[in-house]
Amino acid sequence: MAFSRRSLLAGAAGLGALAAGGLSACGSRTSISSDPNELVIWYWDRSIDPALLSIAAKQIPGTRRHLRADIIGGSFDTKLRTSLAGNAYIPDLTNINSNVSLYFPNEDMFLDLDELGAQNYKHLYFDWKWELGVTPTNHFRFFPLDTGPTGFYYRQDVFDKAKIPSDPESVGAAMKTWDEFIELGQKLKRNVGSFMDITAGQLFGQYINASPQRYFDKAGKPLYMNETSTIRDAWNMAVKAIKAGITGNQQVSTDQNAAWESGKTAGHIEAVWWAQILGDTAPDTKGKWRLAKQPVRAGNSGGSFICIPHTCKDPEAAFKFITWLNNPQNQAQAFNNIQLFPSAEDSFTLGTMKSNTGFFGDQDPLTFFLEAAKEVPTSFISTYEAQAAFFGTEITNVEAAGKNPDRAWDDAVAQTNKILRKRGVHV
Amino acid sequence: MTVTNPAIGSARAAEEPSTTERRSRNPFKRFWPQYVAVAPFYILFLVFGMFPLIFSIWLSFNDWDGMGQMKFVGLAQYRFLITDSRFWLAVGNTFLIWIMSTIPMLFLALVIAFLLHTNIRAKGFYRVAFFIPNVTSAVAMAIVFGSIFSNSFGIINSFLNWLHLSQVPWLSNPWGIKVVIAVMVIWRWTGYNSIIYLAGLQAVSTELYEAARVDGANNWHIFSRITIPMLRPVILFTVITSTVGGLSLFTEPQVLFGNTSNIGGPADGGLTIVLYQYYQAFNQFDFGYGAAIAWALFIIAVVFAIINWRLVSEREVDGQKVFKVSRKQRAAHASAEPTEVAAK
């Protein structure tokens, strides 16, 4: 029918213009809180200390505002992005998870914290963590919350059974390089049939997390195409690990948990926050785990940020909240209450942090991970890493489906480049 | 579409004088109740469905990350789609899983409905028991089924071991994962469809059955000559909705692998079309491409739905068959004097 087709085209054209204007041209911005003295923050459960939140709920120290904290469960990014896109009901403050680089292309949606005086606080935090909140255009928009320094968790009892010297010093000394790590894994496999980690993909990812160089440089140029690159090295290591059979090929979480609990997989390279999960899912293994230094140096996995969307009704107050929430005392308290590993170096020297001993026998995880946190290299996580997931997928194909490693590498590079070209990156 | 019931209005319409003037005014005047009856849906759709629909069509001709500016790219998304091997893998997966799940599922549902329709006790309990899978949380079921099918630690593999058979890598093999997903789908939807069939069976008058039994017809005759033809519209419904549901399969693979970095599972064996679309839109933030995938799926769904509709609706079904009941019916036809139940 001519009528509906015409109106359809007109509608589409009109909507197209609307959409091109970013959907913010029409429609008024609606505020998320009708109380002018109330700021709203979106966060997810156990990512901010509830005790601190209840103080801020009455009054944010140093301001005349108070804070309403809304928990957003799953699909956090979807909800945040939808609100930002629709320009309505945007919170005044929000947490962002470690995937902060996903927001770099739209960094204008968030305030530049330097303009609010962030530089005065920089010295309090680990450099590498601070740098992760700096966008490619050198604006600092994402303030450090917690961090995830990594180490090698391992089952001391399994290592004992395998007649491997099992105290943390010896284990760390036995794996100063990745080749040595693989050799150790072969010994473990030979002697008791256990694995060093759940998947080769895990090793691959953690290798990169511990390296100064990653997938792209700040200009967005792919580094994995270079003659030598971290990615290629990580890949080669992972392939070697697969060939040596030192990883368990446990691709699903139920398999993984069962493996760790039974000791079939006797190790895992992961961040400090994994200890909580381990404690919750396998409490019977308490006292059997230890921490050793992973090959080469420690890395960082996870850790979140906090930022101020551009629609915030009182940026100064919001920033006061951020700096108050993250001062060394409060970060130490947050560690004690909900095990968020501080990003403020001074937290550790205050002497107020209580360590979760017992799970690692007589070893103090706090000391261990503090040392690890000092080692973490400064690196740049590009927004395009979301498109580089093919490397992880292909390594899984090599491990789980027996795919030829060289073909897998070529496929990973080809698919990644194809997507990047689609995104307008010159490859 | 079979129109076995001469519906009410047509007889009247035929009586109307054929002047153009009268015809243009009369339909709305004469049939205004029917138009009012069907209007609410279209009105609601116009208000709430139209804008998002046009938006998503428009989106498929653009490049948009969900927050920033849109960039018009013409047919580029679709051109990319055609050459995207991962998309076509997803199409293949979706069809394979659909075959593995929908066909057995509908057949089982019919059998169960028929069983439940007989004179047995505790029908109420059985009905609830079969319906429960449909309301349980998918996330919880991912844990349960992940555990049942676990490679080294699962019940199924332990059972296979006990039978001295080799273990199957359910969760790390592209075919294994399809079986797991198909089993989850069958588990979740069989009871639901059997309830629909049961409701349909209840709607068939028992007098038909009684008359048939008096004449000496056995269960098989009743099943094939009375029940199935009477149920045909309902069967058509379940075939269409299962087809659409199967093509849009998303929940099961997503709860199994959605939180991992490898969203399609081992070798992308569990990657379905809608999962891929969701991944492009909400993980890669490539909404334009997600929209293109969605509309490609729409075209596939329309074609497939039409095929299914034709297959189930036709009275005489010749040649190749996909739908098992039709095959049985034809066998019944071939073996005895063809007698059609004229359903009115």
Place this chain on the structure above:
Amino acid sequence: MTTTVETPPAATTTRLGDPTKTSANARTRSLVGRIVTHVCIIIGVMFSIFPFYWLLVMSTQTTAQIFGYPPKLWFSSHLWQNLTQVTHDIPLFQSLLNTFLVSLAVAVLVMFFDSLAAFAFGKYEFPGKNGLFVLLLATFLVPGSLSLVPSFVLMSWLGWTGSFAALIVPGAANAFGIFLLRQFAQTSIPNEMVESARVDGAGFFRTWWSIGVPMMRGGVAFLGIFTFITTWNDYVWPLIILVNPRRLTLQVALSQLNAIYSTNFGEVMAGAVISVVPLIGIFIIGSRHFIANIAAGAIKG
């Protein structure tokens, strides 16, 4: 309705001549048949229920027991603890009530509007009917998840963000239900009844109410139950559109239990059970309408 069935072959008549033998055979056959039927059903029921049973078990366990190996398939003792934890962490009762009201509203509206439209599509001819119906089916096939942003924008234009109207109104009539009930209308409503109602002078709406709905009762009940359940379980759209933490639906509230690092799975499972139990209740109540024998004795023929 006329039924034509073939005349039985002669052998049956002979068998009929011997009453004792026939009834014994018939009884044995029927007994075997009944046993087979029951066994099949029991097996099916066990498969159906087992994973749900496991969910119930998980709701009484701690996270450790849930992920423990070997899996513990008998009840543990933490149900009360998990339940109280849920009520402590989220506004459980408020969101239960909200969800109940919203789901009920949508179910009632859907039953009303869809049965009207289905009755018209199924039993009447009117100009443009086929085209309209095809259009309806087409909307059924249209992809949904991409409409989040435009729907959100639309709602904020209407001022419905954060309100339950955004959850209720858009779904008040849907293609799925109209399609379902149209098929039921075709299966279960004989033309003669509609015709005789017309002859008696009843208009469309009267016929719909007095004949259509009662005869489609199984389908309408099913649609009502199913719509209630779908609305109850809807997650993504309510997540996006509800912004007031005191006015949430159940699934959104339950999703808040997902912590950033370590989630209490026993609590999550308890929440899942809380979410399911009302649905089972609704199903039991509503499915009584499947028992009723529709059209019994209404028309002879």
